[in-house]
Amino acid sequence: MAAQGMLSRKITCNSHGEDSSYFLGWKEYERNPYDETNNPTGIIQMGLAENQLSFDLLETWLSKNPKAATFMNNGSSLFKHMALFQDYHGLPSFKKALAEFMGEIRGNRVKIDAERLVLTAGATSANETLMFCLAEPGEAFLVPTPYYPGFDRDLKWRTGAEIIPIHCHSSNGFQLTEASLREAYDDAVNRKMKVKGVLVTNPSNPLGTTMSSSSLKVLLTFVGAKGIHLICDEIYSGTVFSSPSFISVTEEALLAECNVSKDCIHIVYSLSKDLGLPGFRVGVIYTCNDHVLAAATKMSSFGLVSSQTQYLLSKMLSDKKFTANYIAENRTRLRLRQKQFVSGLKRCGIGCLKSNAGLFCWVDLSSLLESPTFEGEMQLWMKMLHHVGINISPGSSFHCSEPGWFRVCFANMSEKVLSISLQRIKIFVKQSRDKQGKAPAMGPTKPAVSRKSLFTRWISRADSAESERF
Template identity: 40%
Template sequence: MRRSGDGGAAKKKKKRSASAASERRPRADGGMRIVVPLQGVVQGRGGLVLGSLIPCALFYFFQLYIKRNRASPPPPPGSPTAASAAAVSPIHRSLSRGLLAPRAALPAISARGASVRDDDSLYYAGLRRCAADPYHPATNPSGIIQLGLAENYLSLDLVGRWMEEHAAEAASMAGGEDEDERELSIRGLAAYQPYDGILALKMALAGFMRQIMQGSVSFEPSQMVITSGATPAMEILSFCLADPGNAFLVPSPYYPGWDRDIKWRTGIELIPVPCRSTDNFNISITALEIAYNQAKKRGIKNIHLISDEVFAGSTYGSGKFVSVAEVVDDLEDFDKGRVHIIYGLSKDLSLAGFRVGVIYSYNESIVTAAAKIARFSSVSTPTQRLLVAMLSDQKFISDYLKVNRERLRKMYHLFVDALDQVGIECYKSSGGFYCWADMSKFIRSYSEKGERKLWDRLLEEAKVNVTPGSSCHCIEPGWFRCCFTTLSEHDIPVLVQRLRTITDSHKPNR
């Protein structure tokens, strides 16, 4: 080392004067820059000694500092700590330091995690913006009015009243006065239950689904898989039907959440099948054939049918809802094993927070596979017991469905009339929570960019959140999805006033 070589040379040479030492050119070594001035300050042999000792002391303290801040050495092989560490982790010590070192340039998130993190749409951006500043007539009258979220507030009072009267008893399954009965009740709640749903709930759901279909079709509990909402139901079913790189044909405009629900973890692609206003946005055989032929070129030809029927009990028109289950019952020589239904209680019973969905399939293999995957999205037992009691209350269910449909019908007409006051036309509907509104005459350029600018003005200036058609893969700019079931009658005049700030400032482009 350079330090020890300098010390040996100093012993062989005679004492130099302070001026000679100061005239010596300092080296690039940091230690020499300390030694030379000290020899000039302290005359004689003492200066030489101090000039040699001080860098040694600095080097010693530097080594001590490194030693204290270095990772602790592994304990001796025979020590209890070493034995327990070896038992817990199979990773070799020399490798674990490298893996855990803070300087290691390891990615903070996986590639697929990064794709999820960066994936977004105006639909979710609007929901976040509204959640940060929600409208309330008393506590936040200048907040954003929510027309983008499919929740039904119109009949929550009916559900709340039933909960007040029956929830505690239904969820706890109180066994009466007998101690053994109470113990069995608690055990039934606390112990593991089938991940795909308890039989009692499947039977109750089968009866409820038959009721909302007005008795036109029956459902078998053995063909059901219960999940924590329709979202995981759709993902699990997609996982069981297709492999990464396969695709589903989806009539558009469609629910924006499917781009996440179906694609994120399954690797499945979605191919929109465009529906147009000239066809009243009805799916046509021609459009399906075109999309199917395009899919076949990509090697996609194994066709299944998934019917999303979450709004089956939320109709308010004169027509009757027809389930695909009723259709296949009337067909002969048809492979029912390729037909699957998604259902849930978030819409028809206003129970979005309960997270209960259903996969109904005629394919035994699909049901078996889905039941196993349901372990990742099972519904809590208290929730299931509570729903068994609610769905089994025939009087409550009948009254609720009747009143809810009437309230939906009334609010739909109030909402359509309100939009008509500001020059916005709506596509006629007879079910669901939405109004499909045509605002194309208020966009300055007939394009997706023009649609986005109008959406931004509605959100920031009018303080109204709606879902732009582009988020639903609508190919015609200017259509917006508006959910009217989050409003009350008192909110309608406020909504009209806010929309006027946008529509009155625009010159219609047609």
């Protein structure tokens, strides 16, 4: 206790969010990770939104362009130049290539000005930097639910800013409405909080959906009328695999129609999802606000992207033949994988919110809850984690207002492991529904078995049928 008293209140408070079931599930997985050979009864990670479906395309490019990774150019080594001090504005060649890549993902309907990019160590750093720039401690941003659990850390922990949820519901597919925006704004005012802006993720994490033109117009009109900021986290913009297409809030026609100043619009982007490079820690802020641009650039010195990473990616993203092929092929692979996963769940009697983007599905498991409460949701999550051997993320960790929804990721594993996951789910669903009385009555009571042996038996049965496709 004495040792803790020597630390700052900022560090010892629990607003980081690491005790959320979202992060606790990761910890449980790390203690007992699935491995086909060494630990076939381990936990399969379906709670991590990682894109591993197109990694071979990146590796193929690297094998064909080895000089980019060894810092050779025209026979000369660039190692010393890369290793010495670099301006925190970033390498001009990388910012130019990144701006063009962002425009390409947006169908070239948006021209990104490289001079207005601020490089950050991932989207986490980008979102926090914008909070420091735009909000004083105690001031609020409105965020639609369900939202990424990391926002509680990214937006609030060190900045002191507050999140006011905009409650969205399944009755309209969790879409943002003018009424829900007004309700959240009035809630903040009643709590004597100054609202500085709205933050949305488009495409949505965890819904896997893109915002419609009408929803974006409602949002932009509201922001303009209130004179507040809009942060749009577009980290999943390159994962849109089917219609409707992605619309960025930076599109000129949209802004003109809604009479919103560009100074109030700020974009967050990263290469973690579209290129599947979270370990490279490449994030970016795009803003037309000169004051925000200057302040965010100063703050970026606390979370720089290494010059080596910038150099390598500048070469990769400048290869237009590669980027065009990657964007198209990655979307195709995501579409096929999502279709495989949704079809498998459907055969288990489980439905999902209709989605067209992202690395996950928003899955409705409410029929498996023992009670229609968030306590029932947590009980089901524990069963999935410890008995079924799958880590999925409860909707309550995303601040969803309805129990029974879970985010389940499908792009961070091989097709074989996905098949094993679906088989495990199928067995669990059947047993759960038998227990609910939707099957013939059970026979004589069997002797009790330990939790560990029950878990092992469940997993062994699932893995033995891994060849089955759903």
